[in-house]
Amino acid sequence: MYINFFKHWFSLFFMKKEESYALIIAFIIAIIIFIGSSIVFPSLQGIGGLNLKSTTYHFSIYFFLCAFFLLALSPKGNLSNNIFVIILSFLYAVSDEIHQLFTSGRSFSYGDVLVNLFGILLAALLYSIFRWWQKQKA
Secondary structure: OHHHHHHHHHHHHHOOHHHHHHHHHHHHHHHHHHHHHOOOOOOOOOHHHOOHHHHHHHHHHHHHHHHHHHHHHOOOOOHHHHHHHHHHHHHHHHHHHHHHHOOOOOOOOHHHHHHHHHHHHHHHHHHHHHHHHHHHHO
């Protein structure tokens, strides 16, 4: 098990160019999320407590974070790498909400975590379908 773990992380240094670009973009998205979490926005309360702008932001930013992590870390679309990326993306979403606990004017939101998770899961599902379709076509 430890050998596979180190083999996986060692292989990050020998990625294809496209996978390296995808990883760089994923890290840029992660930085954007962190910076956005550090900013206090005016009240975003919408109809019935739901704000479409905030929900769309959370869903889409984590969709793209997961999608680029999948392109970089699971180029062949195997299940174990996909699950690793889903867990990695989800842990980042939770850590982002925890970070907001320490930012004045911000707070932890289970709703945001749930919306983030939906974006992550949709990205993983679409990526898995796309990779399965590619294998069927080949």
